Amino acid sequence: MKHTASLLAASLLLPTAALAQQGSDFSAFQDSISRMDAPALRRSLEASAIGAADSLAAAPLMQRALMALRLYELTGERRDAGQATSAFERATRRFPELAWAHYGLGLALARGPELRLP
Secondary structure (H helix, E strand, C coil): CHHHHHHHHHHHHHHHHHHHHCCCCCHHHHHHHCCCCHHHHHHHHHHCCCCCCCCCCHHHHHHHHHHHHHHHHHHCCHHHHHHHHHHHHHHHHHCCCCHHHHHHHHHHHHHCCCCCCC
């Protein structure tokens, strides 16, 4: 019985540990890109696009999405908004348990060119 309880406890902690390894807190990354200008962000975003569609890890996908959202904030270009929205949508499909993906999608939709919230 004791062995079963420890296996159950380990199985409950495993998803939490896996999520932590995927980099579920992106606030430090978000702070770092807030200090970048638009050309530097665009270069970083283009450099990270290799393998973007096939990424199996949450961190690279979320970083690209956050960079695209920040780039849209700086440029106001519809293309950048679309890129951010599609990256966050991809992240919510692949990682539905990742709150940052849903939060980012909400920001991208609320700040996007189709909808303006004060």
